[in-house]
Amino acid sequence: MNGKASVSKELHAKHAKILEGLLKLPDNRECADCRNKAPRWASVNLGIFICMQCSGIHRSLGVHISKVRSTTLDTWLPDQVSFMQLIGNARSNKHWEAKLPPNFDSNGYGIEKFINAKYVEKRWASQGEFLAALKSADPTFNLNESPEVGAKSGIQKNRRLSLDESILVDHMARIRPPVAKPLEGSLDIHKKISPPLKRPSASVDYGNRIEKSNGTVDLFGLLSIHDDKQGFSTAPPPSWTTFD
Numbered sequence: 001m002n003g004k005a006s007v008s009k010e011l012h013a014k015h016a017k018i019l020e021g022l023l024k025l026p027d028n029r030e031c032a033d034c035r036n037k038a039p040r041w042a043s044v045n046l047g048i049f050i051c052m053q054c055s056g057i058h059r060s061l062g063v064h065i066s067k068v069r070s071t072t073l074d075t076w077l078p079d080q081v082s083f084m085q086l087i088g089n090a091r092s093n094k095h096w097e098a099k100l101p102p103n104f105d106s107n108g109y110g111i112e113k114f115i116n117a118k119y120v121e122k123r124w125a126s127q128g129e130f131l132a133a134l135k136s137a138d139p140t141f142n143l144n145e146s147p148e149v150g151a152k153s154g155i156q157k158n159r160r161l162s163l164d165e166s167i168l169v170d171h172m173a174r175i176r177p178p179v180a181k182p183l184e185g186s187l188d189i190h191k192k193i194s195p196p197l198k199r200p201s202a203s204v205d206y207g208n209r210i211e212k213s214n215g216t217v218d219l220f221g222l223l224s225i226h227d228d229k230q231g232f233s234t235a236p237p238p239s240w241t242t243f244d
Contacts, residue, residue: 047087
């Protein structure tokens with residue numbers, strides 16, 4: 001899904017207002033390359049504002065070098081606006097024009113040739129990566145100073161995400177597997193089952209019956225009690241009851 005489709009009208013209006021404010025700053029009132037007044041275009045990955053003439057040259061460099069957008073006509077993503085707030089023309093040129101000779105005339109050199117040498121050949125750039133070189137060249141450069149404009153901070157909450165990091169965070173959020181929840185009422189197979197309590201082996205007399213403590217009935221005792229209650233004698237019968 002195209003990220004620009006998720007930008008609401010309210011957010012688009014907010015971005016336009018922020019970009020308009022950035023263009024009014026002294027550092028951004030001139031094109032970053034030819035120094036023409038009132039630039040209305042920008043390179044979102046270089047963090048610079050440029051004029052219409054230079055924007056056409058930047059487009060010819062390829063999106064791997066410069067990604068050009070209009071500050072008034074195009075839809076901007078939150079990370080792109082945040083990056084423009086963070087960099088700007090002055091800071092960007094501290095890196096790309098670090099070794100540029102004093103009083104260098106870019107127009108006399110040829111503006112197309114100048115832009116190609118500046119960003120493709122990196123002829124006058126300082127050593128190291130773009131943001132790292134900016135931090136070393138500019139003591140006031142701070143990655144935390146530009147406020148978030150709806151951007152996600154999934155890697156570090158105290159550091160702004162770069163464009164590549166933002167894409168990585170979105171990608172990881174899509175492929176991360178769901179967390180498995182434990183089944184309710186699951187049995188603990190490691191729990192020890194206590195053995196049943198053993199009752200005393202002595203028998204208990206309940207009056208009408210004799211029951212052992214283990215729950216079994218003493219049948220012999222029951223017969224003896226029944227005979228005593230009926231008055232039967234255990235002596236042998238008299239002799240006259242016998243048959244010859």
